[in-house]
Amino acid sequence: MHAWPASEVPALPGQGRDLRIHDTATGGPVTLDPGPVARIYVCGITPYDATHIGHAATYNAFDLVQRVWLDTKRQVHYVQNVTDVDDPLLERADRDGVDWAALAEQETALFREDMTALRMLPPRHYIGAVEAIPGIVPLVERLRDLGAAYELEGDIYFSVESDPHFGQVSNLDAAAMRLLSAERGGDPERPGKKNPVDPMLWMAAREGEPSWDGGSLGRGRPGWHIECVAIALDHLGMGFDVQGGGSDLVFPHHEMGASHAQVLTGEFPMAKAYVHAGMVALHGEKMSKSKGNLVFVSALRRDGVDPAAIRLALLAHHYRADWEWTDQVLRDAEARLGRWRAAVSRPDGPPAEALVEEIREALADDLDAPAALAAVDRWVGLQEASGGTDTGAPGVVSRAVDALLGVAL
Template sequence: MRAWPAPTVPSLEHLGRAPAVRLHDTAAREPRTLEPLDGPARLYVCGITPYDATHIGHAATYLAFDLLNRAWRDAGHEVRYVQNVTDVDDPLLERADRDGEDWRALADREIERFRRDCEALRILPPDAYVGVVEAIDLVVEMVEALREAGHAYEVDGDWYFSVRSDPSFGSVGHYSEEEMLRLAAERGGDNDRPGKKDPLDCLLWRGERPGEPSWPSPMGAGRPGWHVECSAIARAHLGDAIDVQGGGSDLVFPHHEMSASEAHVAHPGSTFAKSYVHGGMVAYQGAKMSKSLGNLVFVSRLREAGVDPAHIRLAIAAHHYRSDWEWTDDDLRIAGERLAAWRRALPTAGLDSATALVADVRAALADDLDAPRALELLDAWAAGPAGDGSGAGLVRDLVDARLGVAL
């Protein structure tokens, strides 16, 4: 599956390399320095289920990992970035059925809308953008590996993963048993299904149902469950021990916990991810922004209304990626005023102040992607004394390369 065109990223290499990035690792429960030592930095971020348009919560997640991608590049690392698209799943099929639309047409339309939003926001595209439909063979291969090792079992034509077969199960989110049961029930699990060996066991392969898409497999015709597609895609495209598995905090459990355990058990002795990094949730009108509540602010609608995508990007960057926060109309106003101030100051940027600014912004972003601090540093620079203009190009390259905003 194609991604979207990549923006040009200026190089700051003539000023040396940016410092190594320290990020909060959910599994370690503390910040860790992410310094890839053997080949490219490998990043896997869970993608959209394309049954509706990209909202600000989605954008916040993908912008956070865009900042990581840019930070790694500026630190001198090649980056191998993979993102999936869950282009067959219950919510997509339910929406298509509700609207009387072919599920493939719905998915194609929303994937294309997502591409346009990401291109407008100047998000660096993944090297591999992989739909579940095109990865069915990879999923079947992993389910077969789990079956052959005795870690999967059948319930009325469906196949489940035995989560307790992974001794490290629970080590990503560190939730209590009670919390895992609650979250699984809230997030698509079927804890009470008769025939399951453990309430937390998750669906690997859903047997064929009338009116639903299905594919042939050794388990019988059907389609992937949830979680296993990310296990299979990430390992196939990035190998063992990817550097970062990323997504929103709502994916810690069950999605990232389950996908990691499936990979561990299917390939004994492997490490699925070295670190797990999660972004906060974005609220609107007093509640978490979600499709089920309908309290969504869509990126495409803001763009169609004439909002500068740079304002959207800066409005999101003003909030730390790990924080939970609420979107308001003031976010765009503040972002617009901020960008205008930077642009006014740019022609008179002095070289010394610009060079110091590069070092300070790099340090802020190396410290758990502290974009709010980086914005404050640029605000202070813009409000400072005028120079001779010799640093204008450097500031322009800095803001573009590290924040993804063109001055």
Template sequence: MRSWAAQNVPKLPGESIPLSLYDTSARQVRQTDPGPTARIYVCGITPYDATHLGHANTYHAFDLVGRMWRDAGHEVHYTQNATDVDDPLLERAAQTGIDWRDLAEREIELFRGDMEALRILPPREYVGVTEVVGRVADLIAKLSAKGVTYVLDGDVYFSVSDAPKFGQVSGYDETEMTVLFAERGGDPGRAGKRHPLDWLLWRAERPGEPVWESRLGRGRPGWHIECTAIAVDSLGSGFDVAGGGSDLIFPHHECGASEGHALTGEWPFAKFYTHAGMVALDGDKMSKSKGNLVFVSKLRLAHDPMAVRLVLLAHHYRADWEYVPSLIADAERRLATWRSAVTLSSGPRADDLLATVRARLADDLDSPGALAAVDAWAAEALTAGGPDPDAPRLVRDLADALLGVAL
């Protein structure tokens, strides 16, 4: 599947700082330690509606991760999927009378435009589930050969009793997991399952649903296994970061981690499980099912996309926050101030600013702290000037390379 266009990222002077991130599975901030190539997998959209600000918050967070690694001299191998066949997509297609494939392609194309406008650096592999159904079926067959699956009315389930590490990513107890499983696409009450938390790997053919021929028979993949298959193919096990929104902690990342463990025998499947917070509107988490959405495509048509990015940067990536219109107005004022400051012929020295921005982002992506540092430099430049003719260019470059903001 085609990704989107990348921008050139300026090379910054001086020394970078190793990136530390909160690891959900460890319940603490730890220093990342990638090799020459840093490997990251971020779960993508189910394309049944347009990209909303909550999506943008997630992909922006992991864009900052990639920018920090690139600043440290790493190659970044970034893989993302698109769940271009799944129940919500099929349901929306039926409601609207649009073929599910056309709906998926339309929304994926809009997503590409939103990501490009926000200057989110693209993944090396952008993979649609429909492109890898055979590979997913092969992987399920490998799991079955290891004795961790069973068949129920043609559907293939992973047996949670054969997942010794299950629960270690989320840290949730069984009661909480069962509630969330029901809320987030699971089927804890299905008759015939060995355990309520057993999860679906392969959905056998149903009337009126898309199907693929496979070694498992006619059907299509379950949700969690698709990301495991794509990650294994693209990145291998033990990759550096598995990322997504905090609503993916359970069951999606929990189940995927146990699938990866069963397949490879290695734990953890990813070295870090890192999650972005939820964005609310009118007091509730933005959700396609609730319809309380701020669409990125509409926001960026009415406002400079860099102001939209500054709205995201003004919140710590792990925080839950609520969108209100004053946030975009504040961001537009900040953007105008920064742009005015970097058009000056000289300014205050910016070496310390670069070090501060690096330090703030290296500390679990403290983007609000990084913005405050640039604000202080811009205020000084506009009120008192400065002796350094190279400083405005350096500030433009650091804003671009580390924050993704084009001034």
């Protein structure tokens, strides 16, 4: 599966700072010091309703991670999946009377278009669950051989008790895990499971649903968590720098994925930092496909909204914060974009070298994009109030905003 084209990232003088970021597993900040190649895995969409603002906010956060690392002169090995077969996708296809594979392809194509418009840097590897199945089957077989998986009426489950580190990503108690498992695709009430929150690794073929040859597992399709594990281990290996996604993936998805990988490899941890973006609400409720309260990037674009304004609207909120999308949020972003573009179109301005360092400092401090935006606002305000004599400054600002914030002025 191919990703989307990369926008050029302007080179800046000097060098960025190492990223200090909040780690969900420890509940506090960690300073990441990757080698020459920084490794990041971000969980992708289930392509049946793309791309809403909640998606965009999440991928914007991890785009900033990439930009901070690139500014430190590192290479970035970024991997993202597409869950192109799963219950929600099949249910939506059945509801709409369309082929599930065609729906997945259509929504993935739309997602690529939106990511391109928003100047999100693409992953090096963009892998669908279906194409990953040949690599998933041996992992499930190995977990079974290790005694970490068991069969229940033809389905194969992972035993969470097989990982001594289980629970160390989310740090939730058993009751909270059971509740979230039920809400987020698990089946804690199914009789016969060793532990109510044990996740499915391989679902035996169901009538009328797609299935694949699973070798000794029989025909079926993979569970959600093992999909990401297979892709991450194949392309990044264990101990990669950042596992990313929305905060709704902390449990069960990232918790289960970590346990799968740790049992498979005997190594700990799967990732050096588990980083999660906040949720975006609309009309007082979390924006979600199940509730249908979605604002789509493609719809905003069709209405003539500049993608750079959408991006500025996202950047105005700290990536870990929960926030609400409103018309005013977009109006404020459009006004800011207009002021910034007017500023960099003038022939001169105040010196900008200190501004570049302010942006770097803000982003290195747990991706504090609102602080970075405030720094640019101050430079623009100075230029509006008293002009300036540095003819190179507008160009420096334009390149810095593009390289570090992904906004083309």
